[in-house]
Amino acid sequence: MHRAHVFISVLAGGSGTRFWPASRKGWPKQFLALGKDPHTPLIAATVARVAPLAPAERTMVVTGRALAEATREMIPRSIAARVLAEPVAKNTAPAVAWATRVALKEDPDAVLVVLPADAYIEDEDGFRTALERAIDAATSGAIVTLGVRPSRPETGYGYLHVGQATEHPGVFEVLAFVEKPDLPRAQQYLRDGRHLWNAGIFVFRASVMDAAIREHLPEVWAGMNEVDAHVREGRGAEEEAIEQVFPSFPSVSIDYAVMEKVARVDVVPTDCGWSDVGSWQASWELGDKDENNNVVRAEDPTLVVLEDSSGTVISAPKGKIVAVIGVDDLVIVDTPDALLVAPRSRAQDVKRAVDALAKRGKTGAL
């Protein structure tokens, strides 16, 4: 059920060490199957999840040039999304500016849904329902974000402080974007019911966002004009012009550069079971568990043998046999060239191991 004028832009930059060694510099988190389905990469699930909202030719994925080819292969063949390959990583604002301009040129009435490639959603119908509400409000000119009702006093997320209802049912004003809180404040946010997690999902008319970028990021807006002129005047392909202008763009998030500065942002609260899958702990929570609460992430789970073990998450490469005996609550992440073993509760400390490897000059596996 595609809605007229809706465009999708999946933001698939990103790097990080939290899922090392499964994730690498050239193999980011969104390529990993960290959600409930151990066979579907997060980016493939993300694209498929929003596919009912827009046709394939109006779906874009913005990623780094080095990831473009692998990204194309990750996306379901039935959704031949257009991949916008950034020559350099510049955080999310330039990515959104580019996608906005692409949509605007194709359809002056375009409504753009921007969302990260590496989150997980439990209730996909609920998620799309929330997006449809946001699309309705955005069609009327609002910049709308999705706000996830908190289920715990999370200190790792930014929050949206919710104000009064708007004229659109289920849509509220945002009073403020709130930085990651300390635990007492996170606990208060959980109690007061007026704070929602900022999931980094935005919906807006391309024309509205283009105007906001003109105001708050004029150098990016001018750069995108230069790209358009380059193509329009027959000077060459869009990629060439992007190559020219992107390096001069500031590296800044769309939240910070635009959303927190525009006069008004609205929010659709949702209980769609969103997770940013920020750690192996989160991936274990999402995964299908055996009778002893183990989660096996492997192409062929029959190659993984667990004896007297519980609460353990195992990620194994294709064809690898893994035998785990008598352990509890571990993370065991194997890849062809690197292995991690740690308690699930300490998996985030993988950064220490990565730093130690970097110090030893073993940068090939980072």
Added chain:
Amino acid sequence: MHRAHVFISVLAGGSGTRFWPASRKGWPKQFLALGKDPHTPLIAATVARVAPLAPAERTMVVTGRALAEATREMIPRSIAARVLAEPVAKNTAPAVAWATRVALKEDPDAVLVVLPADAYIEDEDGFRTALERAIDAATSGAIVTLGVRPSRPETGYGYLHVGQATEHPGVFEVLAFVEKPDLPRAQQYLRDGRHLWNAGIFVFRASVMDAAIREHLPEVWAGMNEVDAHVREGRGAEEEAIEQVFPSFPSVSIDYAVMEKVARVDVVPTDCGWSDVGSWQASWELGDKDENNNVVRAEDPTLVVLEDSSGTVISAPKGKIVAVIGVDDLVIVDTPDALLVAPRSRAQDVKRAVDALAKRGKTGAL
């Protein structure tokens, strides 16, 4: 300092699952570097350890045909031992019979030292001193074994019950070969000082052993005669004849078939720090430990990062990066196609995992 007439026969058959996945059907324990030196396979250390006692051309290694080529490559180049490749595994008695006959044909006064390929010795000088005593006694016609003074009430070994002194200094009579005891008896053996571990190391004149085999294993003796006749009469190579006769030999240990039946066996007690390296636990005990009692068995230990971890033994294949964070007393054994993670104290339960894999038909990695 080679002694005249001394021949060495290293018994390197053997298979087993205790070191899976580092050991496999086609890659037995003696190929692994499980002793103090993480770079030297047990079989290479064994051959090098006895090299001062006999020249390379009088050193034999008896192994299975499938292991012959790899065995040759494992042995230090300076010791071009002769590899006797058995067409089928028949336990140790036929292997000893073959090596005995080879030595006897080359030197009627041959004294043969038979020892397993997969043990570890801490005090190599003490070990060779004990062997030299055994060689002296064997030269006079005795069948002599080495007996290791127990350092703990071990229930996993056979024992030698020691009797009176012989005319040779430091050499005693063996009253009986004792099966693996239960714990109370093992504790008694430790206290009484009259019981030594049977390390499976024997020294004898080849002529004496040949006569003992004639008496106690007549079909093997006759088979070896047939092999000799085959070669002597120009009917073909020794290997062909071995191929013919070996399958008909009984599969029986030299201990059971001969040693326990001959009228007298002598023993040289020794404190040479012998270990049969029967488990990852034993390998951890032998290994060089870091300040947190971790043992790393890897070609390049700088690829292994341990953070806040203790008492853990890690075996990693060439080039593999291993990061271990916040764990205690684990065994982590990685190989290109299989991985084991277990508490060190439960590493012997790897058999359960191997059985589970076999049941699932994953026999390729066993």
